[in-house]
Each structure stands twice: as C-alpha cells, then as structure tokens.
Amino acid sequence: MRLQIMTAAAALMALTACSGQSTVKAPDSVDGLTKQQVEAIVKEYLMREPIVLAEAFGELQRREEQQKVAAAENAYKQVKLSADDPVLGRPDAPITIVEFTDYNCGYCKLATNWVLNQVDDRRGDVRVIIKESAVRGSNSEMAAAAALAAQKQGKYREMHVALMKVPANAYTPEIIDQVGKSVGMDVTRMRTDMNSKEVREAVKASISDYEKVGLEGTPSFFINGVYVGGFGEQHLNDIVKQARDKVKT
Structure with a gap:
C-alpha cells in the first residue's frame, strides 16, 4: 500500500512540476507519515527512478500538442476561402x-x-x-x-x-x-x-x-x-x- 502511495505521489509531483502549475496540495499526513516524510520519500524515489519524470514530461508534451491542434482546427473554421485564392x-x-x-x-x-x-x-x-x-x-x-x-x-x-x-x-x-x-x-x-x-x-x-x-x-x-x-x-x-x-x- 505504501509503495502504491509513493508511486502515485511521485507521478503526481512529476506532472505538476513539469507543468509549473502545482495545483494539488499535499496532505498533512499519508498512511501515518508526515508531510515532510512523504516529500522526502517522493524525492528519493524520483532521484532513484528519473524515468518517471521523463514519462510525465512526455505525457505533458502530448497533451499540449493535442490542445494546440484542437485550438488551430477550431480557429481555422473562421477562415473563409476566397475564389481568388490560388x-x-x-x-x-x-x-x-x-x-x-x-x-x-x-x-x-x-x-x-x-x-x-x-x-x-x-x-x-x-x-x-x-x-x-x-x-x-x-x-x-x-x-x-x-x-x-x-x-x-x-x-x-x-x-x-x-x-x-x-x-x-x-x-x-x-x-x-x-x-x-x-x-x-x-x-x-x-x-x-x-x-x-x-x-x-x-x-x-x-x-x-x-x-x-x-x-x-x-x-x-x-x-x-x-x-x-x-x-x-x-x-x-x-x-x-x-x-x-x-x-x-
């Protein structure tokens, strides 16, 4: 159970750190551990498994690209093609x-x-x-x-x-x-x-x-x-x- 909590916390921290928008507040305690202890465990986990950060950053880039494509396609609907366009x-x-x-x-x-x-x-x-x-x-x-x-x-x-x-x-x-x-x-x-x-x-x-x-x-x-x-x-x-x-x- 504790390993699952640490893994989830690590992934969450990675995502929010990559985006620069840490909107999720860490709880005061998790499974009997203090906030400071959880943060220390998460930090140690990320240092040991940096691939988590890479995967999180890749996911962030994928989502941003999807948003960019959707925004462009939506805005493109406003473009009127002219009979004079080559x-x-x-x-x-x-x-x-x-x-x-x-x-x-x-x-x-x-x-x-x-x-x-x-x-x-x-x-x-x-x-x-x-x-x-x-x-x-x-x-x-x-x-x-x-x-x-x-x-x-x-x-x-x-x-x-x-x-x-x-x-x-x-x-x-x-x-x-x-x-x-x-x-x-x-x-x-x-x-x-x-x-x-x-x-x-x-x-x-x-x-x-x-x-x-x-x-x-x-x-x-x-x-x-x-x-x-x-x-x-x-x-x-x-x-x-x-x-x-x-x-x-």
Missing part, C-alpha cells in the same frame, strides 16, 4: 489541402515537391489552396505579390514553383523580374498587378488568416480541416490517406 489541382477535388506558406521558409521549399505530387496524383482527388501568408518580412510580401500577379496571367503554378527555387531572403525586384521572365510572364504587367490594391489586399488577407488561426510557423497545412504543423512527409501522407478513406465511405 488553387493547384482539380478545383472540385474532394480532398482540400490548405497550405499557409512563405517564400522565405526553407521547409516550405522542401514541401513544394510533396504538394505537387498530391495534385498530380493520377487519382485527381486532391486540390491545394495556397495561402500566401508572407510573415517573414517585406521581401516575403514582394514574392507573394508576384505569385498572385502571376495568377492573373494564368502562370501561378509556374511562378510559385520558380519562386520556391530561389534561396531564402534572396528576393529583390531584379530577381523577381528574372523569375517572372523565365516562366513567360509579361513583366511590365506583373509589376503593375503586384502594386495593385487588389493584390496587396489579398496578401494582407492571407497574413490575417494566418494570425487569426494562431499559427506559429510555416508551412502549416489543413487537410479537410485537420491541422498539420510543419513539414513531416510521412505524417502528411497519413492524414491524406485518412481523408481519402473518409471520402470513400
């Missing part, structure tokens, strides 16, 4: 992946091939909506504006992919013009559209959506509403498969 793939595909991205994000660049593989899959059941959440400075906004300007010339995919190949933080007006020219754009028209109120407001709207959802980094994905933060290819594949299985049923 779409890759079949517009009426049953699986929708919304990607919040930034051209200065290294992991976004790594994720590009995965994104293209989804929309190019022979099943044709995935579309990707890009949210140009340019949160990494003014040259991120400039690159995002260029991509949206390319959409007006029917060159969004080409421009998006080409911009992702440019090293992070290397975007300058000259580089943007070179990339636009390389994908066959009318650069003069592109510049005009980049500076238009419509495009500037579209970039701001995507940034606002990013902030509204409470995202902390890019890329961030919502696959039929299921949140995946960061680029973990296997995890993303698993969520797409789950979405595909639900569509079939």
Whole structure:
C-alpha cells in the first residue's frame, strides 16, 4: 500500500512540476507519515527512478500538442476561402489541402515537391489552396505579390514553383523580374498587378488568416480541416490517406 502511495505521489509531483502549475496540495499526513516524510520519500524515489519524470514530461508534451491542434482546427473554421485564392489541382477535388506558406521558409521549399505530387496524383482527388501568408518580412510580401500577379496571367503554378527555387531572403525586384521572365510572364504587367490594391489586399488577407488561426510557423497545412504543423512527409501522407478513406465511405 505504501509503495502504491509513493508511486502515485511521485507521478503526481512529476506532472505538476513539469507543468509549473502545482495545483494539488499535499496532505498533512499519508498512511501515518508526515508531510515532510512523504516529500522526502517522493524525492528519493524520483532521484532513484528519473524515468518517471521523463514519462510525465512526455505525457505533458502530448497533451499540449493535442490542445494546440484542437485550438488551430477550431480557429481555422473562421477562415473563409476566397475564389481568388490560388488553387493547384482539380478545383472540385474532394480532398482540400490548405497550405499557409512563405517564400522565405526553407521547409516550405522542401514541401513544394510533396504538394505537387498530391495534385498530380493520377487519382485527381486532391486540390491545394495556397495561402500566401508572407510573415517573414517585406521581401516575403514582394514574392507573394508576384505569385498572385502571376495568377492573373494564368502562370501561378509556374511562378510559385520558380519562386520556391530561389534561396531564402534572396528576393529583390531584379530577381523577381528574372523569375517572372523565365516562366513567360509579361513583366511590365506583373509589376503593375503586384502594386495593385487588389493584390496587396489579398496578401494582407492571407497574413490575417494566418494570425487569426494562431499559427506559429510555416508551412502549416489543413487537410479537410485537420491541422498539420510543419513539414513531416510521412505524417502528411497519413492524414491524406485518412481523408481519402473518409471520402470513400
């Protein structure tokens, strides 16, 4: 009995210590032992079995991640997809992946091939909506504006992919013009559209959506509403498969 009490007390102390929120008050005595004696026994137990702390911390992290995912998915319900949002793939595909991205994000660049593989899959059941959440400075906004300007010339995919190949933080007006020219754009028209109120407001709207959802980094994905933060290819594949299985049923 005493061992059970000590084990429970140790686990409880570990959890509350890890969270920094010790909300449970220790009793004055336990099984005939004083509070001070129990605390000494618990301390000795934790020193002897530190794995308890590691397990408790792991459980705390798991719970915090669950809360983070739930909060993001709930906030995402407030995001309204616009007909002007760039779409890759079949517009009426049953699986929708919304990607919040930034051209200065290294992991976004790594994720590009995965994104293209989804929309190019022979099943044709995935579309990707890009949210140009340019949160990494003014040259991120400039690159995002260029991509949206390319959409007006029917060159969004080409421009998006080409911009992702440019090293992070290397975007300058000259580089943007070179990339636009390389994908066959009318650069003069592109510049005009980049500076238009419509495009500037579209970039701001995507940034606002990013902030509204409470995202902390890019890329961030919502696959039929299921949140995946960061680029973990296997995890993303698993969520797409789950979405595909639900569509079939």
